[in-house]
Amino acid sequence: ESLSVGELAKKLGREPSEIIKKLFMLGVMATINQELDKDAIELICADYGVEVEEEIKIDVTDLEVYFEQNEEDGADLSERPPVVTIMGHVDHGKTTLLDSIRQTKVTEGEAGGITQHIGAYQVVDNGKKITFLDTPGHAAFTTMRARGAKVTDLTILVVAADDGVMPQTVEAINHAKAAEVPIIVAVNKMDKPTANPDRVMQELTEHGLVPEDWGGDTIFVPVSALKGEGIDTLLEMILLVAEVAELKANPKRRAMGSVIEAQLDKGRGSVATLLVQDGTLHIGDPIVVGNTFGRVRAMVNDIGRRVKEAGPSTPVEITGLNDVPQAGDRFVVFEDEKTARQIGESRSSAAAVENRTEKSRVTLDNLFEQMKQGEMKDLNIIVKADVQGTVEAMAASLMKIDVEGVNVKIIHTGAGAINESDISLAAASNAIVVGFNVRPDVNAKRAAEAEGVDIRLHRVIYKVIEEIEAAMKGMLDPEF
Numbered sequence: 001e002s003l004s005v006g007e008l009a010k011k012l013g014r015e016p017s018e019i020i021k022k023l024f025m026l027g028v029m030a031t032i033n034q035e036l037d038k039d040a041i042e043l044i045c046a047d048y049g050v051e052v053e054e055e056i057k058i059d060v061t062d063l064e065v066y067f068e069q070n071e072e073d074g075a076d077l078s079e080r081p082p083v084v085t086i087m088g089h090v091d092h093g094k095t096t097l098l099d100s101i102r103q104t105k106v107t108e109g110e111a112g113g114i115t116q117h118i119g120a121y122q123v124v125d126n127g128k129k130i131t132f133l134d135t136p137g138h139a140a141f142t143t144m145r146a147r148g149a150k151v152t153d154l155t156i157l158v159v160a161a162d163d164g165v166m167p168q169t170v171e172a173i174n175h176a177k178a179a180e181v182p183i184i185v186a187v188n189k190m191d192k193p194t195a196n197p198d199r200v201m202q203e204l205t206e207h208g209l210v211p212e213d214w215g216g217d218t219i220f221v222p223v224s225a226l227k228g229e230g231i232d233t234l235l236e237m238i239l240l241v242a243e244v245a246e247l248k249a250n251p252k253r254r255a256m257g258s259v260i261e262a263q264l265d266k267g268r269g270s271v272a273t274l275l276v277q278d279g280t281l282h283i284g285d286p287i288v289v290g291n292t293f294g295r296v297r298a299m300v301n302d303i304g305r306r307v308k309e310a311g312p313s314t315p316v317e318i319t320g321l322n323d324v325p326q327a328g329d330r331f332v333v334f335e336d337e338k339t340a341r342q343i344g345e346s347r348s349s350a351a352a353v354e355n356r357t358e359k360s361r362v363t364l365d366n367l368f369e370q371m372k373q374g375e376m377k378d379l380n381i382i383v384k385a386d387v388q389g390t391v392e393a394m395a396a397s398l399m400k401i402d403v404e405g406v407n408v409k410i411i412h413t414g415a416g417a418i419n420e421s422d423i424s425l426a427a428a429s430n431a432i433v434v435g436f437n438v439r440p441d442v443n444a445k446r447a448a449e450a451e452g453v454d455i456r457l458h459r460v461i462y463k464v465i466e467e468i469e470a471a472m473k474g475m476l477d478p479e480f
């Protein structure tokens, strides 16, 4: 087996330049892409006091890839519950709906259980389970996606029938679309005398969500989260969509999944809510979670009961990790603790190196480079402007840009300042943000810097078009 200098550096959690220097001392001139033979690898590893055999056999830079490569033959697939996120405009009733679903359903089968907030919960409807992520707001959803985790199978878009489509409704739609997650619309607050569900349907149609009655394929369910009305129908529809999606997992293999939330607890140490996405997680399993590792010491479910195992789509809170992972981190169970520890440690030092190096987000400056390398087929753009008319004019002009090899794709538009949600969507979708007569607010500015999202601000439309077109053709003047 051979490895390039760059790959070896990554595995060892060192800078490539350091490896090149060491090789030079050994009389080998090498570049970062140079393939090294077994002897060279062994020499370098010995120098760092690392055993070659085990360190090199397992590629752990991507836990998910590792998991997939290790799929056993004759996979034993069976149906798994859908994982649902609730999104929508503030005050449209997301929290109330989550509470209402939980109250009406959890109590049925699990009498006596004390609801415990672990960031997700499961309900049973007609003998079938549904998992809800109960971190309302799309920030959580997008943060996870930005970290590469695809946990949501389905989104419930809550729209208050007395208020209609609002800016965050549109944001939510675009977040879900970018993630290619199907949407069911819950038209909420139907108990209010001022409720106008037709208006909601009309307005959503303009955003591509057309009710079935009107010839479209979006399911609309009228509900009153407050009164608990329509909840049964909503759950039925969720199960219907899930059935069509044929969600499957293999409960017989070692577990894999994502972190829903995690924090440091004074008494218990690192506490993380994991969503098992495939396989079954057991007490005592050696595990790598993001850049942390350990053994599952205790597992508690969403009603505060201790459990010994958790199958696909089940959220559980675990303890036993050496450090606190981040929401959206992937986890994988390994065969033995030694391997888990080794992989956890090497991932954590590799992450430290990565933090010091540039992120590979698209910017207008590196766009052409990424296009040339065939990494970019769509240039995703978020358009913000001072007034709606301008937004539309800009989006239309941008879509007309015609450069071979790359498509302009407008993934979100809106009137008003560039906000944090724009940045998180941009980060999750590898997009740039174009602002016309608007600026980013303080939080957006901070987030953009942290995430390396490119924001372009302009006051003249043709300049925007010119700049993006130039970047696509690789003719952008460097900015100083």
Ligand code: GDP
Residues within 6 Å of the ligand: 088, 089, 090, 091, 092, 093, 094, 095, 096, 097, 136, 188, 189, 190, 191, 192, 223, 224, 225, 226, 227
């Ligand atoms: P969120 O910001 O989307 O999580 O919204 P909340 O769940 O906090 O709800 C905002 C307000 O709307 C609260 O005062 C709720 O009591 C109220 N509300 C939520 N659902 C309904 C409903 O179905 N009917 C009525 N009348 N009020 C509701």
